Amino acid sequence: MQAPVFPSPTADPKRFLRRFILFGAILLSGGNLLIPRIPLALLILALGALFFGFLSAKVSKSKMSVYLWLALVMLFAFVRIQEIDLLANVTRGVNFMIGLLLLKIYWSENRIRLESDLLFLLLPMAFQCIATFAISYFAPGLFTLIQSDRQLLYTLIGVFNFSVPLATQGSFMRPMGFFWEPGVFQLYLNVLLFLLFARQAKWHWILATVAAIFLTQSTTGIATASIQTAYFSIVPIFTRGLSTRRLVMLFVILVAIPVFYPSAEQNIAAKLTGDRSGSTSARSYDLEVAVDILAEHPIVGIGFNDRAYLNYLKVNNTDTSTLSDQDQNGRYNTNGVIVVLFSLGLPLGGVYLLSIFRQRLFDHRLIFGAILLLSLLAEPLSFTPFFVLFAFNGLAFSPRIKYSLRPEAGGQRLAPADAV
Numbered sequence: 399m400q401a402p403v404f405p406s407p408t409a410d411p412k413r414f415l416r417r418f419i420l421f422g423a424i425l426l427s428g429g430n431l432l433i434p435r436i437p438l439a440l441l442i443l444a445l446g447a448l449f450f451g452f453l454s455a456k457v458s459k460s461k462m463s464v465y466l467w468l469a470l471v472m473l474f475a476f477v478r479i480q481e482i483d484l485l486a487n488v489t490r491g492v493n494f495m496i497g498l499l500l501l502k503i504y505w506s507e508n509r510i511r512l513e514s515d516l517l518f519l520l521l522p523m524a525f526q527c528i529a530t531f532a533i534s535y536f537a538p539g540l541f542t543l544i545q546s547d548r549q550l551l552y553t554l555i556g557v558f559n560f561s562v563p564l565a566t567q568g569s570f571m572r573p574m575g576f577f578w579e580p581g582v583f584q585l586y587l588n589v590l591l592f593l594l595f596a597r598q599a600k601w602h603w604i605l606a607t608v609a610a611i612f613l614t615q616s617t618t619g620i621a622t623a624s625i626q627t628a629y630f631s632i633v634p635i636f637t638r639g640l641s642t643r644r645l646v647m648l649f650v651i652l653v654a655i656p657v658f659y660p661s662a663e664q665n666i667a668a669k670l671t672g673d674r675s676g677s678t679s680a681r682s683y684d685l686e687v688a689v690d691i692l693a694e695h696p697i698v699g700i701g702f703n704d705r706a707y708l709n710y711l712k713v714n715n716t717d718t719s720t721l722s723d724q725d726q727n728g729r730y731n732t733n734g735v736i737v738v739l740f741s742l743g744l745p746l747g748g749v750y751l752l753s754i755f756r757q758r759l760f761d762h763r764l765i766f767g768a769i770l771l772l773s774l775l776a777e778p779l780s781f782t783p784f785f786v787l788f789a790f791n792g793l794a795f796s797p798r799i800k801y802s803l804r805p806e807a808g809g810q811r812l813a814p815a816d817a818v
Contacts, residue, residue: 415449416503417515423496424519427782428582430559430574431549439492446499460795461501467793468494471746474698483703490702490781497786501794504787509759513593520590521603523575527587527610530558530573538571549578572615584619585773587611591623592769595630596762618776622769629765681733681776687711688736692744699743702781704730707740734774738781753792754785 422442425433446452457465471494475487504512533540533554541552541560551574553559560571561579575583591607593599611623691700691710700706707730731737739747755767770788774780 412449415445416511417518419445419450419503420500420512420515421519423500423783423787424586425576426493426496427784428577428585428777428779430551430576431578432544432546432551433576439496442496443492443499446496446502450499450503452499452502461790463795464498464501464790464793467746467749468498471742474742474746475701478698478701480700480706481703481709482701483705486702486704493781493783494786496783497790500783500787501790504759504791512759513597516589517593517597520586520593523583524587524590524603524607524610526557526575527573527583527613528606530554530560530575531571531613533558534560534571534573573610573613580614581616581618581773581776582779584611584614584616584622585769585777585779587614588619588622588626588769588773591626592760592762592766595626596760616776618772622772625768625772626765629762680729683729684731684733685736688731688733688740691740692736695740695743697743697745699739699741699747702741707731730778732776732778734776734778734780734785735771737778741781749793750780750789753789756792757788759788759791 419442422438426435426439426442443452472487472491475490476482534552538552541554541558544551544553549561551559551561552571557576559574559576561574572580573583574580575586577583577586587607587610591604591611594604594607608623608627611619687710691707700710731740735751738750741747742750751771754770755763757763757766760766766788770785774785779785
């Protein structure tokens with residue numbers, strides 16, 4: 399696999415716009431809280447309408463199941479017993495629209511474009527992570543503190559970032575990239591690792607990405623990277639036989655385990671019983687509350703209304719003794735998987751989550767679905783455009799590819815490369 403090429407925007411304007419839209423969707427799916435969400439979302443939709451035929455009158459039969467699911471979700475969002483949050487409903491609607499735009503751009507015949515675009519955008523982030531750690535360790539005075547009513551972070555030219563609260567809890571600074579916390583950053587680094595493994599990329603890229611994931615100090619990220627490594631290296635040895643590449647891979651893994659294991663063990667112990675155990679208590683609390691809500695509202699959930707969720711906490715007097723002082727008066731649920739279920743109910747929410755495993759944009763569906771869902775267990779990003787893309791792709795039927803006979807191809811049936 400060759401290194402991603404960084405062309406001039408004028409060399410291929412449509413490719414540049416496509417990647418800009420994808421990067422904007424990623425920023426809307428966990429990006430830095432200082433990023434203006436509404437202008438960015440409107441810009442993405444405008445570019446989609448102007449250059450990619452989005453919002454056209456043509457309706458794809460393959461996507462009718464997506465439209466039906468979306469119609470039911472938005473109907474129940476605006477017609478329910480609980481208080482309706484208009485802004486929350488509109489926000490979710492815009493995210494779903496951007497997900498549909500991404501689905502149009504990266505429809506199944508064009509999935510190689512998505513791999514290429516993601517590698518182009520995500521590979522530099524691995525080195526961004528490593529550089530952030532190195533600079534913050536050797537020259538912390540270069541960073542500037544930026545404070546707003548939504549976030550505190552240290553930044554260097556807006557590219558090398560780490561957050562203040564998380565930086566003070568670990569043994570060293572935790573890079574956060576362009577995102578609102580390291581736990582989100584690890585998700586995209588793990589997606590990068592998946593693509594590098596799937597494409598059998600060069601070893602130095604894979605090792606750099608694994609190192610970057612460990613530098614985020616995310617327990618979920620480390621666990622996900624470990625699962626991927628086992629899947630793409632150890633499993634093929636038993637299923638396809640031993641090759642030189644797999645032998646080298648196994649040797650590198652065995653050498654790396656003693657190096658990385660102490661750091662991973664320390665991180666996990668701190669979150670279970672140490673100074674960061676509050677994180678584990680909060681996750682357990684989120685799960686307990688969600689189960690109680692689902693028991694009362696299993697069919698259509700409580701919608702996208704955060705106030706309805708907080709009111710439920712007050713009315714039911716849920717035990718908060720294990721939570722931090724900051725969360726004693728109520729906290730939003732951060733488990734993205736159960737947020738889907740108690741927001742939409744078990745039928746629609748279950749279909750949405752299962753569809754992530756049915757996506758046809760990447761091979762190795764099971765492991766890729768596991769990457770997304772493991773990250774969602776710790777991050778409330780389920781209804782953001784990046785995740786919506788894969789759920790909607792899984793919801794849609796397989797597209798019917800039209801073939802054509804070309805004399806220059808010797809009469810062979812060829813599928814159009816740019817079909818959408």
